[in-house]
Amino acid sequence: MMNCSVLTKLIDRYEVITIFRHENPDCDAMGSQFGLKKWIEDNYDGKMVFALGNGTCSQTVYPEKDVAADEVIKDSLAIVLDTANPERVDDQRYALADTVVKLDHHPNATPFGDYILVNDKAAATCEILAFYFAQEKDKITSAKTAEYLYEGLLTDTLCFKTNNTTSETLQAASYLAGFGIDLNQINRNLFDKSYDDFRFSTYIRDRVKVTENKKIGYIILEEEDLHKWHLSGHEARNFIDELGNIKEFRAWAIFTASKGEKGLYDGSLRSKKIFVNKIAYLYNGGGHNNAAGLKKVTKDQIDEIIYLMQNAIKESEK
Ligand SMILES: [Mn+2]
Incomplete structure (x- = not known):
């Protein structure tokens, strides 16, 4: 658990608060952003809170993003959520803000901002916020806040199955579930597949390449x-x-053609034990130990990446 009392002091001090998160946002990024916004609005009178960033996440429904002029951001407290490196902040104008707080659960490889609140033991940024709300004021006053955070927690842990799921994660989930949210409906909203997605899953499964x-x-x-x-x-x-629940697989990956860049691919790497982020770092990428991404690699580099993953697996089994 992390002491976030400095965040309360900062929120108290600023009239305008801007909340940022990473590009290509997932439910942890969006859920922490809108959860924090709602929580501040519910607990403070007269603060102006802006949830900024161009991307969105279609896995569930979120409010429209806000619009803020540069002048507004300049006077604000900027809180950047779920974002490990500054290049990935969706809307780089976060840097204009009077004070910048980085609040995140990724390894703090690239510190940025005036205050750094990083707990890399937390399974999700939403987990950090759940404890913060519970500790600081115990004032989640709307079920919607709890729902945003619960969704972030559930998706970042793949339904409490990832190896960074801890007793604190479940405590946070239990705390959030106590606000009367509909757990079954949330699960269906997030994870029921459309028929098209179901068919695409079949397409993928048919085309998996498997090392010897x-x-x-x-x-x-x-x-x-x-x-x-x-x-x-x-x-x-x-x-x-789709490739995550195979007994034999120690690691798995999907590479997709980079948009408008012939011969280049972007990739997502996953593993049970080996540190795939160490491999991703070598190819303009990064991420968590067991879930990382990389950009613009050639087919030859994909072969290298698979080779490096195989080596890491060999090492880990010595
Ligand atoms: Mn996250």
């Missing part, structure tokens, strides 16, 4: 594949969990 020892499964999707299924590379890579 069956320890790595991966897929390369070309521009035509994405076009045929009307998916962006990012959307297609979100199907990575």
